[in-house]
Amino acid sequence: MNPPAALLWRHLRVFQIWGSNTDVGKTIFATTLCKAAAEHYSHEKVAFLKPVSTGAPHEADSWHMRTYAPDIANDTLFQYEVACSPHAAAKLSGQAIPLDSAVLAEIRSHAARRAALGSGWLFIETAGGVHSPGPSGTPQADLYAPMRVPALLVGDSKLGGISQTLAAYESLKLRGQDVEAIMLFQDAQYENHLYLQDYFQPSNVPVYTIPKPPQRNTDDRAEHRSMGAYYKRLSSDDSMRDLLANLDKRREDRINRLETMNQKATDTIWYPFTQQKLLSASQITAIDSAHGDFFQVLSPKAASDEALLQPAFDGSASWWTLGLGHGNPKLTLAAAYAAGRYGHVMFASSVHEPALALAETLLENMRNPRLARVFYSDNGSTGCEVATKMALRAARLRYGWSANDKVGILGLKGSYHGDTMGAMDCSEPGVFNEKVEWYTGKGHWLDFPTVRCHEGQWQVDIPEALQADLGCGGETFESLDEVFRLDERIGSATHKAYEDHILRELQRLVSRGHKFGALMLEPVVLGAGGMILADPLFQRTLVDVVRSSGSQLFSTSTQHSLPDDSPSNTDWSGLPVIFDEVFVGLYRLGRFSAASLLGVHPDISVHAKLLTGGLVPLCATLASESIFAAFESDDKSDALLHGHSYTAHPVGCQVALESLREMNRMRASGDWSWAWRPSQQEPEQRQQCANEAPLVWSVWSSDFVDQVSRVAARIEGVWALGSVLAITLRAGAGDEAGSGYKSTAAADLQARLRSGGDDGSWTAHTRVLGNVFYIMASQKTDKATVRGLEKLIAEALLE
């Protein structure tokens, strides 16, 4: 496990030199900068690094540096003989082609060694243009992005050079790079520098120029003389000295800002869902940037020669949103394309391509014959409110209730659907809502059986309220897979007992005057409620009972003719069934739709978080035509009265489209097949079934889950599904409430992960829900990273 790291030290000044074209003078600028730095900071303090170089040694850039700045430390990490693009040269070399991560690791090691020597400068020169491919073929702009070394862009002073410079600048910015300065030769004919100075002035990017070097001389000695004289002349040029001072200042400002931003945040930010009295500035993580699965976070206690930034695995997937890695260039380009094509455009009574294409893609991929309509909003909470408005209206009209009737939600204990007040009202009172002034839980929430692995055994725990009905306290299974084999479990005694229990409960509720307008569930896993894995058979049975018996049960009017409960493919019966898939959907649990794990089709389905791959807020509430029809009227005000200004904003829709396409592509091409079969199977066997994902699979290995479940002294249970791992810890002795949201039982484990892996080269940043520790991967996390995390967690639990 070798996560990419950003490069930042307190005393070593690291800069990366990029070219806006080939042959724009990168090496000359590098040499000039090195010489200028040597003059002001003594030559031992200055170093030059060419990570990847092509061409015969005496033609290479480092040769030029060695010739004209012989005092400067000068290294090349990967040298290829053939003078062409590194990816081609690497192939032709016949040597093993280094992975991107290996190239980054080598650069970091090199820089760390320089940093250990104390203060100084390190200039890293790239090869060719910003997108020239590295040895593996990855364009350098992507390859080096995680390092976030401040960029110096050498502009193109030739004909057409304005265009090359602007395009290269934009490609760097797209990767979150800070371009600290543009440097280019003065050219009296084209005067590109004048244009560029004006252009970049509003963005506060300074443009520095030096005279053009002399014409290249074919005679080596004459060339040496004239270039020597050129560098000599430059040494009295103030321009590079100014640039160095400017770079030094910007770098100091960056470190300063990073080191003070937690205090500033403490003073100005009002944090979400956070008791700030209990959050000191030192507990706030300053995030410099993020790439792939890792934040690059400030290490506040780094010694003066240690790296200031450290990779931290984003173990909460940034509040469950991350799907395709931080800084994913495909998502960035999708966002930028939509921003350029539309900005935001009004959605009411109009239509644009990303919104329509996304609606079509969602409806197609859900494979739910009921769903026919897509309503857009901004987040899971608003999307659940929309779903609620939809369902309540449909139910009220069918059952003939008046607008004043108190109609509630039928749900499960511990459900949570978001923080807006309407969404809060969809949940029973609990720590997330009961202190909120206008909160009034509207409905009833049933207790339900849950699933966990405990001491190597998968078991379904039956809550007390059901135990009498079921005549037992639980059931055990060979594997999680078996728990989800609903076709086999339906018809069992447990199933019958679930049916009876649910029907009795509903009859009791209705007899007490309850009116319900929706069955609202988070299918399979209740997220914020504590990562509770529900027995899928119970959820399935609940839906079935509501649909088969609901019309008779819930109708309180005799005046209206009701559709019978015969199963319809598209019309709702009993109650509109809402699945809140905000957390569980879109491959989080391994399936496009978590509903498919239950084998039922909801009438309304809510999707957010992963929808945009983890980039910008967007929510889609999908509904059936029969729900939609409830709002059709000749009266404008009977419409669904909801609509945010940025409804269906093109940037979000385009990113979501790209994100769904990419995840579907990954599934289809077997990118997750390493996780589809138990680890005992041979790779060949796994290869065979690359395109057939099992119903139940997880990136967290079953061996690891088994191992964790046996740490009986500390663990109450564990489960893993898709990218999610959840561990319920036994409450600590000091815990007030024993368990639940207020417990601090999982904090030890969390703290242990934050202190990092074996070699201290990375840490893991996780969130806990009371005594539940959870961690999740993105859909891009590789096997090595997951196994590295497993090792860290196992060690922490066994300590």
Place this chain on the structure above:
Amino acid sequence: MNPPAALLWRHLRVFQIWGSNTDVGKTIFATTLCKAAAEHYSHEKVAFLKPVSTGAPHEADSWHMRTYAPDIANDTLFQYEVACSPHAAAKLSGQAIPLDSAVLAEIRSHAARRAALGSGWLFIETAGGVHSPGPSGTPQADLYAPMRVPALLVGDSKLGGISQTLAAYESLKLRGQDVEAIMLFQDAQYENHLYLQDYFQPSNVPVYTIPKPPQRNTDDRAEHRSMGAYYKRLSSDDSMRDLLANLDKRREDRINRLETMNQKATDTIWYPFTQQKLLSASQITAIDSAHGDFFQVLSPKAASDEALLQPAFDGSASWWTLGLGHGNPKLTLAAAYAAGRYGHVMFASSVHEPALALAETLLENMRNPRLARVFYSDNGSTGCEVATKMALRAARLRYGWSANDKVGILGLKGSYHGDTMGAMDCSEPGVFNEKVEWYTGKGHWLDFPTVRCHEGQWQVDIPEALQADLGCGGETFESLDEVFRLDERIGSATHKAYEDHILRELQRLVSRGHKFGALMLEPVVLGAGGMILADPLFQRTLVDVVRSSGSQLFSTSTQHSLPDDSPSNTDWSGLPVIFDEVFVGLYRLGRFSAASLLGVHPDISVHAKLLTGGLVPLCATLASESIFAAFESDDKSDALLHGHSYTAHPVGCQVALESLREMNRMRASGDWSWAWRPSQQEPEQRQQCANEAPLVWSVWSSDFVDQVSRVAARIEGVWALGSVLAITLRAGAGDEAGSGYKSTAAADLQARLRSGGDDGSWTAHTRVLGNVFYIMASQKTDKATVRGLEKLIAEALLE
């Protein structure tokens, strides 16, 4: 008024050829394509256009075309003698430099003439690289973006050409361009085409190659012979024929999709706030793209030789969000930078630069000493819920109410704060909420005096309920400016009467058992309620009375010691005052904060819509430290229980930062000074006060407002402030309710604007609120466009 138009015709196939570098063979590809098209579609049908060309005629690209494809129609619009970048050549020419809009208009006219000839092909060749500046200095990628002509990118086959091609591609995508194909020469040494084919395969961008042309020959006749032979050989190459067929198909797909998407939307989209039974497919606008202030919309009834796309002024500023123009490249790049640097990162207990910098920028610019904290959410509605949660808690704790006490909002009739249920509950029953199942208005909403211009006279209308207290039905003013001179109006008889009335009302409400937890106002203008301009003196007085007498009034407990009502700079008194500036803030009404028009500082302020300049959803709720302190406790669950997954998403924060910086820059440099003084004043006078914006100003001229107000037969009143113009129309004879949301009185005017301006070259897309017609400009709309709209509106009203 000459809005930029996208180019699309039913039969004419228009494509634009871009270079990823200079000297990559654009002209050779153009010639090859023209010849191939001529072969298959007859030469009369094929045309070549070089909008801007530099160099002596016999060196120009059109010369090459004329030489080797003499049958092809071949035009140049702007020819400059000096062979350098068009912006430099234009300067050197001594001729007047054409505006970007003039260049676009010429291209469109030219293409329209070709389209009038029937089916065919038109290839438009750009100059230099994608960012090479046009005559005005605007990079071509920006200059030509509004045309959205499908792009053919000529890749660079030379050393370093991979980088140049990828960077150019990204710069085009950033402008919302569809790159239909990449074309480049085969080069056996570098084989860039092989890399590019692999690279672009997942994005479905085909890469076409042809052999390299022969070495250039200094002898003209030899050159002519060898190039002639080259083109002859190419004519049997299938590659260009395939490309043409592919282009033709993609273009047909585009038109097909545009023409069917309204029907598809009718079938799959559930529209926000829309009674879809009353919305036929033909009423849905298909938006192809948008640039600046204009959508590019499908003209469904375009004749076969007429343009399929037409610019439509975005008169609702896309539901009040648009600030800096659609497709603004600065905002796009800001979004892309944050996406590349972070994606989204977890915000609870962490901090990142865009969120912190935006918080600091907002707090600084509000110039409100009370505000000290920033809470992020996703839209105005959630931000108002957050504000409500904040205020209710603060009030409840101070006044010692229990969590079960029914605490409401004190507001104004017609207020509206968003569509989530909690935000709906902050408003009195009305057409937007009363049919929503869980809606229960919580609070009381006072009637209030309103402002309008009527028959040339500015007047304040007093609602009936207040007339007895005031002893009159209204007041008249010389100008709107005078209405806002609160320093002069405070102390007047009206002010005293307002005070007395408000105090009496509050006493009456409290005596009836009302408990209030917040005073919540949209300062100055109530948006969704019908663009109602409130008398600022009344709103100001309301805040003052609540603050000065509130503690005594609202406290229902005698057990708690209350802070006295002495005015504090930072602590709240009476009630926490919430200003919902979602619509009115951030320069929409001409001022950074609309509160400054009232001269009071709220304790909580909500900002969204314009916050991101009109790109992505984001909301900031600002609050005072005394409000924040109400949530401090040793108990986690006393925290503010709100927090969306994408809280403070870096893309939104970075775009907002860029947007606020740009709007502040525009204000400081007097970009709006043309609108700051009445039109009677001379330009010189206006120049003098370029940096001093008056308190009250509007882009809509006072002459125009005066003119509209005198159309007495149709108009009840009109006002203009900042970028907003609102006209209340008299209800039509057929209107059921007479006025209000259900009225259709404004629909005629709306329909008239949709049918467009004089020459049919553009239309205006507006929204209405019942009998209120409104239109707003963005912060980038220029004077000519506003005056053009004024002319259109005046004509429509006088018809």
